[in-house]
């Protein structure tokens with residue numbers, strides 16, 4: 001296919017053209033007639049077209065690139081337009097609460113996108129702050145980033161990080177399939193993976209405490225080669241308190257941050273909270 005504009009690398013413009021793959025992405029999305037699909041990064045609308053063919057209620061597709069947005073608006077035919085709304089906006093600036101409130105509560109929100117690498121982590125943070133507003137997220141992202149998002153002490157151990165713990169607190173995350181870099185145009189330097197996050201109905205930590213929990217996790221993983229004990233010391237927790245936690249939870253002094261599960265982190269966090 002010949003594109004009307006040169007792809008902008010800085011905006012992660014690596015388009016998906018393979019129709020089988022596009023259909024496979026849509027098949028991996030939990031969609032029914034009550035689903036509003038929010039697409040991040042319309043591009044030339046390749047994925048949008050497949051999403052619109054599903055039995056969803058509506059597709060709202062965001063694109064930051066002015067040229068692409070207006071090109072798509074002019075190409076999209078009327079019949080398809082009923083179901084799709086194209087918005088020219090930076091997805092990192094979406095006010096999710098405002099958007100959600102425009103729609104009836106009986107509808108559900110699914111966020112989908114072949115995401116530019118540069119926005120994947122910021123976007124997931126924005127979304128995780130608003131988890132009460134949606135049910136599912138399905139993203140095509142760099143494989144390594146996907147592995148970091150789903151890692152546990154057993155699975156993708158090397159990628160296990162504060163973000164893996166934080167995500168698993170809030171969502172059930174799984175990699176659905178890998179997407180070789182040859183499937184994108186222009187071809188990026190790394191492979192991709194499709195990841196699905198299903199927001200948990202019951203999250204084990206109240207919303208008000210999550211910012212603190214995130215800061216705590218970052219402290220725990222700050223020096224990956226050091227023990228958890230030393231990381232906590234560096235983060236200025238009192239040694240006496242650390243000793244108490246370790247005794248209470250039966251941890252060896254040399255336990256490393258990569259060995260604790262999400263539940264372990266919640267236990268340590270709750271223990272260290274000022275009473």
Ligand code: SAH
Pocket residue numbers: 011012013014015016017040041042043044045046047048062063064065068089090091092113114115116119
């Ligand atoms: N969905 C299309 C395009 C994927 S490429 C496909 O699969 O082929 C990623 C798209 O996201 C590009 O069109 C890029 O311009 C857009 N984009 C990049 N940063 C963005 C942002 N902050 N907000 C919205 N769109 C963005």
